[in-house]
Amino acid sequence: MPHRSEPVIAKKGPYIVELEAGKTYYWCSCGRSETQPFCDGSHKGTNFEPVKVEVDETKKMGLCGCKHTKNAPRCDREHSKL
Numbered sequence: 001m002p003h004r005s006e007p008v009i010a011k012k013g014p015y016i017v018e019l020e021a022g023k024t025y026y027w028c029s030c031g032r033s034e035t036q037p038f039c040d041g042s043h044k045g046t047n048f049e050p051v052k053v054e055v056d057e058t059k060k061m062g063l064c065g066c067k068h069t070k071n072a073p074r075c076d077r078e079h080s081k082l
Helices: none
Strands: 015-019 025-027 051-053 059-063
Antiparallel strands (some): 015 059, 025 051
C-alpha cells in the first residue's frame, strides 16, 4: 500500500545549503528522508520523486523544508501558510 499523497513537513522553513558547481544533488520532495533536504530513497513506495538540482556556480540556496513549494526545490515561503 503506498504512503499518503501529501508530503511530510520536514521543517517549517528553508534549509540553507551551499551547493557546489558541477555537482548533482537530489532534493527530497516527500519529506521522509533522514538526510534532509536531500533524498535518501525514502520515497520508494510513494508517488513522490526527488528533484534534480545542479548549479553553474557554487552558491548558497534556500531549499524548501515544508515540501509544499510551488517552485521546487526552492523555498517560496509556502510554509508560512501551513
